Amino acid sequence: MDTLTKLGILADAAKYDAACTSSGVSRGPSKGKLGIASDAGCCHAFTADGRCVTLLKVLMSNACSYDCAYCVNRRSNTVPRATFTPRELAQLTVDFYKRNYIEGLFLSSGVMGTPDATTERMISCLELLRGEMRFNGYVHAKAIPGTSPDLIDRLGRLADRLSVNVELPSAGSLSALCPDKTSSAITAPMAQIASTIVGERRLGAGDGRRDSTQADGLAQVPRSDANRRRAGLGRRGARAGSFAPAGQATQLIIGASPEDDNHILQLSRSMYERFGLKRVFFSAYMPVVDDPVLPCPGTPVPLRREHRLYQADWLMRYYSFSPDELVSAEEPWLDLDVDPKLAWALRNIDRFPIEVNEAPLEQLLRVPGIGVTGARKIVRARRGHALTFDDLGRLRIVMRRARHFVTCSDSIDPACPLDAELIRQRVVSDASSSRYNRTQRAADRQLSLF
Amino acid sequence: MECEASAEGVLAATGVMYLAHVDPAHVRVEGMGCCQPRLGEASLAVETDVALAKRVYTGLERTVARGCRRSNGVGCPGGCTGACARKVLLACTSEDARMPDEVMRYVRLGFEVGPRLSTLGADPVVAPVDQLAKSSANEAERLRQFARFSHMADGSFLAIARPKAAVLPFAAGYFTARLACERFCLVDVRHAQALVHEAQGRSAIVGLPAADVDRLASMDLAGADGDLAAHDERYVRAMWKGFYDAMALPGRDASHRGYDLRKQFMPERLWGGLPELDPRSGETGGYVPPAYGGDHLAQEGGRLRGDVLQDMRPI
Numbered sequence: 001m002d003t004l005t006k007l008g009i010l011a012d013a014a015k016y017d018a019a020c021t022s023s024g025v026s027r028g029p030s031k032g033k034l035g036i037a038s039d040a041g042c043c044h045a046f047t048a049d050g051r052c053v054t055l056l057k058v059l060m061s062n063a064c065s066y067d068c069a070y071c072v073n074r075r076s077n078t079v080p081r082a083t084f085t086p087r088e089l090a091q092l093t094v095d096f097y098k099r100n101y102i103e104g105l106f107l108s109s110g111v112m113g114t115p116d117a118t119t120e121r122m123i124s125c126l127e128l129l130r131g132e133m134r135f136n137g138y139v140h141a142k143a144i145p146g147t148s149p150d151l152i153d154r155l156g157r158l159a160d161r162l163s164v165n166v167e168l169p170s171a172g173s174l175s176a177l178c179p180d181k182t183s184s185a186i187t188a189p190m191a192q193i194a195s196t197i198v199g200e201r202r203l204g205a206g207d208g209r210r211d212s213t214q215a216d217g218l219a220q221v222p223r224s225d226a227n228r229r230r231a232g233l234g235r236r237g238a239r240a241g242s243f244a245p246a247g248q249a250t251q252l253i254i255g256a257s258p259e260d261d262n263h264i265l266q267l268s269r270s271m272y273e274r275f276g277l278k279r280v281f282f283s284a285y286m287p288v289v290d291d292p293v294l295p296c297p298g299t300p301v302p303l304r305r306e307h308r309l310y311q312a313d314w315l316m317r318y319y320s321f322s323p324d325e326l327v328s329a330e331e332p333w334l335d336l337d338v339d340p341k342l343a344w345a346l347r348n349i350d351r352f353p354i355e356v357n358e359a360p361l362e363q364l365l366r367v368p369g370i371g372v373t374g375a376r377k378i379v380r381a382r383r384g385h386a387l388t389f390d391d392l393g394r395l396r397i398v399m400r401r402a403r404h405f406v407t408c409s410d411s412i413d414p415a416c417p418l419d420a421e422l423i424r425q426r427v428v429s430d431a432s433s434s435r436y437n438r439t440q441r442a443a444d445r446q447l448s449l450f
Numbered sequence: 451m452e453c454e455a456s457a458e459g460v461l462a463a464t465g466v467m468y469l470a471h472v473d474p475a476h477v478r479v480e481g482m483g484c485c486q487p488r489l490g491e492a493s494l495a496v497e498t499d500v501a502l503a504k505r506v507y508t509g510l511e512r513t514v515a516r517g518c519r520r521s522n523g524v525g526c527p528g529g530c531t532g533a534c535a536r537k538v539l540l541a542c543t544s545e546d547a548r549m550p551d552e553v554m555r556y557v558r559l560g561f562e563v564g565p566r567l568s569t570l571g572a573d574p575v576v577a578p579v580d581q582l583a584k585s586s587a588n589e590a591e592r593l594r595q596f597a598r599f600s601h602m603a604d605g606s607f608l609a610i611a612r613p614k615a616a617v618l619p620f621a622a623g624y625f626t627a628r629l630a631c632e633r634f635c636l637v638d639v640r641h642a643q644a645l646v647h648e649a650q651g652r653s654a655i656v657g658l659p660a661a662d663v664d665r666l667a668s669m670d671l672a673g674a675d676g677d678l679a680a681h682d683e684r685y686v687r688a689m690w691k692g693f694y695d696a697m698a699l700p701g702r703d704a705s706h707r708g709y710d711l712r713k714q715f716m717p718e719r720l721w722g723g724l725p726e727l728d729p730r731s732g733e734t735g736g737y738v739p740p741a742y743g744g745d746h747l748a749q750e751g752g753r754l755r756g757d758v759l760q761d762m763r764p765i
Contacts, residue, residue: 003742004689004734011696029627036627043715044595045694045726049702050711053694091741095686096693098607098632099599100625101726137628286701301701377571384569391572396581439708 003092006082013062013073014108016286017165017251022054022103022138024246024278025160035097035104035137037160037246042103055106055140056096060084060122064110066180068167070256072288073110083112086125094133104138104160105129111180115146119155126158138246143193145185152189153243156196161246161278164190166271169264173257176293193248194275200243247278254309255285255302256294262332265312265323272316282309308334315341318372319365337432342368345405346427349420352405353412357386368427369402389413401427452495453550455481456616457542460550461503463496464557468506474558479550510560511535514567534560534567541582543589543615552578590617594624596720597636600671601680607634610666611723616641619655626653639667672730682739687731689742694726 023041043052061083062073072079084092093105107125112118122141129135141159143152156162164186168174171183250271252264268280284306287297312334315321319341326340327333335343345352345368354363356378364375377395381387388408393399403413404423417423453463463479478485487493514534541553556579560567570576592613599607607629618638622645625636629647636645642663647653658666671679672687704710716724725731 002738004685004692004738007689008692008696011693015697015699029630032631034629034631036624038624042591042595045724046712046716047694048698048712049700050704050707050715051697051699051702052715053697056693057697058693088742092689095601095682096690098629099601099686099690100597100609100628101690134631284702286699301699301706303702303706380569381571382569384566384573387572394572394574394577435708439706 001082003084003088006084006088007058007092009080009082010058010060010062010084013079013110014057014059014106016072016283016288017057017108021052021279022140025138027136027245030136033134033136034094035135037104037136037138041138044101044103054103055138056093056102056104057106057108058084058089060089060107060109060118060125061112062110063112065113066111066178068179068181069177069291069293070253070285070289074289077289084125086121086128089125090128090133090135093129093137094135097135097137104135104140106140107159108142109144111144115144116148116151118144119147119151123151123154123158126155130158140246143189145181145189147189149189149192152192153196156193156244157242159244161249162193162244163249163251164193165251166267167251167253168257169252169259169267170257173259177257190248190250190271190275193244196243197247197276248275249277249279249281250275251281251283253285254282254306260327260332261305261309261312261334262323262327262329264309265316265327268313269316269323280313282306282313304336305334308336308340312340315344320362338428339368339431341366342401342427342431346424349423353407354405355410356392356406356408357382367402367405369398369400369405374398400430451477451479452482452485452493453479454498455484455542455545455550456498457507457539458500458503459496459498460542460553461506461538461557462499463550464554465499465502465506466496467554468558468561474555477554479554481547481550484547506557507535507538510538510557513564514560516565537579537583540586540590540617540620541579543586543617543620544582545615546582546585548578549582552582586615586617586620589613589615590620592717592720593617593621596716596724597621597625598723598725599629599634599636601683601686603678603680605633605680607632608671609634609636610669611636611638612640612719613638614640614719616643618643618645622653622655626651637666639663672725672728676735681737682741684733684735685737685739685742687725688734691726691728691731 021041022037023039025037026039027037029036041054043054045053047053059073061081062079063081063083064071064073064075067074067076071077089105089107093102096102097104105126107122109118109122112121126139126141129139138161139159140161140163141155143155143162143164145164147155152162166186167181168177174181174183174186252267254264264282271277271280284302285295286301287295287299290297312321312323312326315326316323321341321344325344334340338346345366352367354367356364361375361379364370364378365372370378374395374397378387378392378397381391381395386409387395389399389403392402392406392408399413404416404427412418417426451463451467453459459482460479467474467477478491482495485493538553538557541549541556552575555575559570559573559575563570567576571580590613593611597609597611599609602608616638618636618641622636625634625645626647630651631649632647633649634647637658638644639658642658642660643655644658645653645655669675669678671683676684704712721727
């Protein structure tokens with residue numbers, strides 16, 4: 001089987017994993033090496049469904065020994081199987097990289113016999129890539145639950161980011177759908193990765209980038225390079241030997257099991273806090289396997305739910321929202337027609353309107369239609385003079401949503417209703433009539449006919 | 451006033467206006483050949499004076515950076531959130547016909563208000579330049595994203611792009627860092643310039659003669675000019691197209707969303723230069739490079755697949 005055929009099989013097998021970012025680490029060129037890594041990442045293509053392609057996302061092999069019910073590669077499924085040799089995958093990465101097709105490699109694999117045997121093969125590929133082929137670009141590797149700690153450690157020293165897929169939001173669903181996996185086998189490598197990253201940063205062998213995990217650790221170790229040398233520690237900010245400098249991530253499948261959004265967001269928060277995750281990815285379940293414990297084939301992909309969960313996750317990471325503000329035990333589902341920030345603002349309409357010329361940044365960030373960039377622009381621009389609604393328009397604030405929730409020099413937008421209930425009706429009607437919501441509702445209705 | 455629609459041209463025209471004590475309220479600046487004088491107006495063409503343009507730019511940097519916490523007294527660092535002076539250079543790459551006049555007014559305002567310029571984002575003079583700069587920055591990002599290199603027969607890499615702003619200088623650093631050890635050439639046929647990089651790390655942006663631009667613009671490495679490419683090029687393209695096609699997920703496309711997310715992120719005008727969207731890329735031509743020949747072929751020397759390849763040259 002030539003590489004073209006293998007690639008067709010193994011890319012197809014990997015596509016259900018939603019995570020595909022090359023962000024989180026910045027690395028300049030190095031003499032004699034190929035490639036760089038940029039903090040913000042770079043999307044080199046977009047698939048027909050609009051997802052970004054930034055990495056060569058493939059499986060090392062789809063010949064999997066496990067039998068997870070939702071997975072297209074499960075051992076009881078009849079699909080073509082293929083396995084890359086480490087060298088051909090490393091060569092493929094370099095060839096794609098040189099043509100500016102990708103930012104690097106996203107390497108995952110079905111379990112070829114045992115997790116250790118699979119990880120050793122992945123490590124061989126990355127050693128070739130980093131060593132013989134002197135590849136300096138981005139590498140994201142999946143750590144397979146059940147892999148021994150020393151292999152996880154070796155993998156983390158070759159990759160920029162590691163991830164362990166949680167897969168399902170509860171231990172009950174995991175045991176029902178993944179008979180070969182346990183929650184402890186998943187959390188053990190996550191904990192190891194988190195503690196190694198923190199340990200490395202304490203010793204200053206990370207990528208030199210400051211983040212929240214550094215703050216408490218640095219207070220206990222020598223700060224000057226001379227003192228660090230005497231203490232047998234690495235130079236501050238040195239990059240050598242860094243372990244997963246872009247941190248770790250995970251993925252959850254949405255819609256294959258009955259857990260609600262409240263459960264999923266609370267779980268995300270606890271994983272961010274416990275394992276210092278950079279990202280939690282949500283992957284809307286796509287019915288590809290006929291199994292009585294799963295939604296039947298033909299069920300629409302829960303795209304809107306996935307979208308709302310990503311928005312809620314964004315609000316938690318960049319806007320200081322807590323999951324309790326977005327969902328609760330009484331209202332455990334995110335509103336599908338209205339984005340979570342707007343839904344929060346409508347539930348808390350007594351906190352609005354806020355005065356654009358006086359509100360602190362964190363309050364501006366809570367206004368629907370004002371994002372991080374917009375809020376910063378407002379703070380900067382109001383130093384010059386008091387802002388008007390025309391000024392906000394020139395700053396490219398999304399006034400269609402924001403105008404109901406702000407005042408400029410104590411005056412409200414003349415086109416806005418005064419009554420809170422009317423505001424609610426208008427914004428909900430605007431949001432519900434969007435093309436996206438209309439199309440999704442039509443898909444749901446079509447299904448209900450059957 | 452007519453000037454070359456480039457950073458050097460517009461800054462030089464702004465300098466000439468200042469030196470001639472012309473009231474900007476009575477002047478419009480247009481790109482060369484674009485000026486249509488109204489009744490009672492006179493047209494004046496200003497030559498591009500690089501030294502004067504540099505002087506104006508350095509002066510602007512110094513003026514807007516006065517008092518800036520990040521400038522350390524040596525001029526605008528260009529990396530601050532305002533990036534007030536650097537955005538002039540970005541805005542000047544735009545092909546928008548209003549660019550020369552809007553940039554001139556922005557530069558004049560910068561000299562007038564100094565460091566306060568960064569707080570005037572909502573000002574009618576600043577906002578249009580912000581938009582031009584943002585649009586050009588987006589175009590530079592698209593060049594970084596969607597330039598596609600081909601492996602040529604001489605071992606170098608060649609990419610041909612058609613950005614709608616002259617942003618090659620803003621994307622050059624990315625490519626020279628990324629492919630530091632490779633010999634490559636990135637050609638902007640629309641603005642007749644090319645980034646040329648040697649494997650030893652030397653690189654330059656050079657202007658191209660019209661004849662070369664025409665030849666490069668019509669080059670078709672997937673078709674008639676395929677002989678110019680290295681032997682592995684068609685196979686690698688086919689793999690990339692196969693990978694790209696395999697990545698698409700059913701149930702999430704434009705008909706399910708109500709809008710086309712791909713067109714939003716990857717404008718259709720760029721599709722012609724993307725091998726993944728060229729149906730011809732799916733053809734390998736029968737040749738399989740040794741590295742990709744599969745295990746049994748690798749053991750045999752990995753050269754051949756089928757009888758059409760007997761005369762293929764080794765890589």
